[in-house]
Amino acid sequence: MKLKFKNLRSYRALREVDFTGRDLVAVIGDTGAGKSSLLEAVCFALYGRCTWDSRSAQGLIADGGDGTLAVELTFRMRDETWRVGRTTSVNNSPPSTHRLESLDNGTVLDGAGAVNAKIRNLVGLDLDTFLKAVLLPQGKFQELLHTKRSDRTGVLKSILGLDRIDEVRDQTTAAVNRLAPQLERLKGRRSALPTDIDHDIADAEHRLHQAQQEGARLEEVETDIAGLHDIKEEALRQARDLRTAARRLDKVPERVIERFDELVDRDVELCGQLTLAKKRMTAAREAEDAVELQFAAADEAGTGPTDTTKALTTFDSILSQFPAITAERRRLADEGTAIGDEEVALKRKESDLTGILANTLAAESALESAEADRESVRRELEAGAVLLANVREADLKATEAAAAVEQEEIACAAQVTLLKAAEDGEEEAKQALSIADLALENARRAEAAVHASTGVEPGEPCPVCERALPDDFHRPSSIGITEAQTTRKAAQARCTKASKALIGAVAAHGTAAGSLRAAQKKVEEVVAAREETLCLFEAEFVHRGIDADEDLILAALTEAVRVAEGEHKVCKGVAKTARDDLARNETALLEGRKALAQRRRAFTRAENALEKRWTALVQAHDELSTHFRVQGELTEVVAQERRELARLRNEELGEKSTxxxxxxxxxxxxxxxxxxxxxxxxxxxxxxxxQLRQELLLLAEKTGDLAELLALPAAPDHPEDIAIAEESLWAKEVLDTVEALSRASKSKADRMAARAGNAQEQSASMLTAAGLADESELKNQLLESTVLKRDAKRDLDTARRKKPLCDELDRRIAQADPVLACLRDLCGLLTDSKFIHEVVRRRQLALLGIATRTLRSMTNDRFGFHENFLIVDGLTMQSRDVKTLSGGETFLASLALALALVELTAHGGARVEALFLDEGFGSLDADTLASTLDTLTAQADGGRLVTVISHMRAVAVNFDNVLSVESTFNGSTARWLTGEERDALATEHLARLLS
Incomplete structure (x- = not known):
């Protein structure tokens, strides 16, 4: 197995771990170095997910990399080497890839669906089962041991291959449901076919043979009759064709030779007239060419009709415009002088306007001063009125604020009384609640004593203190806990209600106190404002009280306003007169300037128009040909001379045009x-x-068919490019040929009619010899024979076509009947739940037997498994729940189950050939750790890959293959330790033990 990965959690760079040739492997490293990430790489490569999230693998992508996780795993399964590669990226950009390739036969699968299905088929486990039996990640090592019984059955069925029973049952049921309708359809199709197909084939063959013999006899007679019929028809056709072709030659044109002679004489006469007309045309065309050459030479010299007409027209235009242009020039000179005089008069008006403007500004200044005085006394009057209103309003507000304070003091006193009552009510409710709590506590203690003494007799240990009870012990009785709870609940409700009432009273008292303080503060503010306003009033209006009449108080200010209004009115009249005078003079000056500007623009436009007019005349003159153009200044006298020259030339050209x-x-x-x-x-x-030629050509063409029928030469073809006299000779030959072909066609048509009569007589004799009345009876018997032969052939073809289908349907039915019966029996057996449960129970017992043997070897025969996954303790010989085991014992039991699963699946044609264990060895003592490692070594010796992940150096000392994982600044690294490094690790571990 070989593992490559990049951007996997703490592994940012591309890393490769090759497990090939290694059986027992230890992966060591500090906490957080990246040991468990190796298991995540295996899980992602096989299933495309991580161990803690079965929906996504985004959490495996390393921080700080290029954002794309890539893992490639090469593994061997079923004696075939496979390589699976997957990638995933942040936000799925670029999209994830999934590829599985067989390195033996080159099979390639792409896409998550296809790859996941093939991996599931190869490994035989889904992701959840894989994480419980093969790859045991940190924190999930004990899941199989602690799985619920109902869930454990499903897991075991998947791991041990028992779920394939369900698959076989489902496949069998599907096969029955699929085959039964097909078999019924086969039987239905067979019932619609003949029962004895071979008999139907033999009968059809016999009927076909008889119909074929009768048909052959009648067809022979028909063939002979048809031969004679063809002879007759051919003779009649030839006679008909000859007569038809001869009739086409009956219409010969009349007077052919005489018409040709008349056309020759008329052609000679008209040809002479055409010759005389051609000579006259030639003489006229030569004279026309000579005159046109003269016009062309004149055009080239610039004295042609076009240039002459243009010159005459241009000089007429020049001479007509000379007087107007001279008059316009004199007018423009006078207009320029008048414009200068008008400009001088406008400058004098501008000087007078300056003095008028100064007078107007002085009047405006006096008016502004009067307006300022008037506004000042107006503002003083308004301020006095406002001050009087303010002082009166302030006095009213002070009186109202004092009354409001008295009302708030009364309301605050009432809230104090209510607050005192609410405090007293809450105190009483709390005392009642304390009494109820004490009574409920006593009742609960009594009830607990009643329950504790249930079934206890004098002299027995006390269930509380374990001392012996006295001989006079009597079981206490209940004192009514329900009544105490009801009383306590009522007291609690009363207390809650009193607290809420107190809270409301406190809030109301606070509101009343706040309102009182606000009213008092407002009185202070209003009184201060009244005193301030009153001081201002007394300073402005001496010896006047606020209660006096308003007009009397403001009389002095009102009189000052009246005087200012009068002065303002006088200044306003003076200013208006000055502004009107200034406006009249400005308007007159502005209109004079506009008129002068318009006059100057008109003068400029007239000058431009005159210049443009003169330029157009000069340009038109310059476009004339050199012969007519003036060489020097263009004057009216010279223009008159040139016009006369153009007129004389125009008359000369007119004569030539005529x-x-x-x-x-x-x-x-x-x-x-x-x-x-x-x-x-x-x-x-x-x-x-x-027309005559076309008639003869048609007649000659018609002779072709008849000549071909008679094997004689046809009329000669019309010669090309011949005179009318020669064409007359050709016409005579055509007429002679037509006459000869007509005589020959009549003779041969008579012979063909006689031959047709002989063929008709022979046909009648042949029908009589065959026993047939006529050809109609022959056709009827032939039709009847054909129908019998067709029906027999159709029945034979139908039977032969159906025979393979009948044979195939019989074969399929014979094969399908017993198969369907067996499938139904198998389906019924696999549907039986007792059978399934029994198989699961036996496989589970086998699993627990193997696990017990392994667990006893690791615990010195201390622990084993009961059939229901309980633990059997060898010291007490009693079964225990797995939850009662210590951490180390739980680890050993889980490991035993995992190893048992590997061995059991191997016995059944196993596909589980590796085991990955993450942590858990830290909970074992030295002896137990040694026996556990011996067990793992035995598994590795069996050809399986066993990989142990641990941060304990003591674990690595016992392994020959140690993969060291380290965390560096550039990401985690993984490398195999050399022999010297393993020895140094063992020495360091021994030194620690000795110290």
Missing amino acids: RLAEIRVDLREARSEHENVSARQRTEVESPLA
Whole structure:
């Protein structure tokens, strides 16, 4: 067995532990070094889980690694080597992997489901059973020993393979349920088939033979009659074909030769007219080309129609716009002077506006001062009114607060009286509860004495102190504990009620006292506020009381407000007049500026428009050809000269255009004459000739079928590219061929009709010789023979087709009947619970027998197992519960059971070939430890791997194979100790014993 793992708990790096060739192994190390993690690696590799959580293995992933746990276990099972590998990651990223591979035949399984099922089949144990019998982790070593009886039976059935009885029973029941309907269906199918299939086959073969003989005789007659019928039909067909082909040649075109002569004369006449029309067209086309060449040369020189027309149009536009442009230039000069004068007038208005603004600011300042004075006296009047209201309100609040204090003092005195009554009530309830508690305690003691003295007589030991009871002892009687409990319960309720009442009274008294203190504090605050407000009032209004009339108190302040309002009104009128004057002058100045700006923008737009207009004229002039363009300044006089030049050139080109139009008219007339003559030639010559040719071609084509029937030559083909005269000769040959074929076809058709009559007479004679009236009777007898043969063939094929099915159904029924009967008997036997219980009981006795032998060898015949998993003590020869054993004795009993399971499964074709033990040896003394290790050594000598995990160095001294586990900064490590290291370990252990 070889184990590889990475990121397993304290093992962060990749580690490998090879158990190959080792039988008895000790794994040692300090607590927490990572010894038990080796068992977790084995458990995860086989079952994908950890020993303490059967649902997940996330707890095995090491902290500080890459987050992915990977374990690979190579093991041997059933003489075959397997390698299983699994991975799991934090948050399942990347996803877990599960792979099982046979290193012998290459079988590979992927996926948790497939791998888990195969492992379960190979090991023969589920995870829970595996942890109770093979891999015994720390803290679970004694589970099998302490398992409940009902649970232990299921575990033992799984470990010892007894659960396979249930599997066999389930499989047998499933087989019966599966086979019984199938057998019934087979029997149903067989009952629907013929009973004696061989007899049906022989009868069908006889009927088929007779029908085949009669059919052969009638088919022979039919064949002869058919031959004569074919001869007759062939003769009639040939005669019919000859007559049909001859009739197709009856319609010969009329006047063929005369029509050809007329077409030749008309063709000669029209060809002469076409020649004259072609000459006229050629002369007109040459004149047109000469004029067009002149126009092309003029276009290239820039004096063509397009350039001349453009120049004439451009100079007309220039001359028409010259006066307007000159007038616009003079107008713009005058407008510029007027704009300058208007700017000077606006500057004078701006200077006048500065003085008006200064006067307005002075008036505004006087108005603001008057407003400030008016607001000041208004605020003083409002403050005086507020002060008067405040002092009167403060006086009212002081009076109300004094009345509230008197009411709170009365209420607080009432709550004091209620609180005293509640305290007295609680005290009385507590005294009553104490009396009830004492009575209940006495009653309980008396009741305990009654129960303790039950069955005790004078002179016997006291059940309490174990002293002998006196001779005059009498069993005490009960004094009514139920009545005492009821009284105590009522007293408790009364006490609870009184406590709640006291709590309520205390709370109410506290509330009343708080309200009183709040009222008193409020009186103090209100009186202080009244005194402060009264002082302010007396300082403001001397010799005035708060109860005097409000208008009289505020008369001086009201008069000051009236005077300030008058002064403010006068300043406001002066300021308004100044603001209106300033606004009028500002508006006039603003409108003047807007008008000047608009005038200046209009002036600029006019200048731009004039410039654009002139630029457009110059650009249009520059685009003219060189012949018409002005070389120098463009003036009205020069433009007039150039326009005249363009006009003269335009008249010259007009004359040439007129000449070209006349030439093109002549050309069109010549072309029209040529087209008319060509159309007449097509209508009067080519079309009649084509029609006549098509008639003759159809006639010549029709001669092909008749010529083939008569084996004679057909009409000649039409020659290609020949004149009308030669085509006339071809037409005469076609007409001669048609006449010859017509005569020959009539003669051969008469001969074929006579041959058909002879064949009809021979057929009638043959039917009479066969005993048949006519061909209809022959067909009826043939049809009847065919039906008989078909029915016999169908019955034979059906019987032969059904025979293999009948034979197969008979064979299957014969085989299935006894098998189904046996399965039903086996199912009934395995369903019997007594049988199952007996098998389980015997296997359990065998297990306990082996475990007893092992346990006695480890305890010097002190302990053994009873049949119900009790412990038999050899000293007392009495059975004991496993819970009465010490820690070391429990460990030995559990180990004995585990070793017994290994041995028992080995006797039954076992698959359990290893045992892993984690801790437990620390509870053994030296002698017991030695005998236990001897027992484990014997198991290892039997070819099994026994692995012991312990932190005790004394355990490792007795092993040849020691795996040392150490915890380092980079994670745990595991390595095999050398012989020198084991010897040093033994020496150290001996030194400790001696010291």
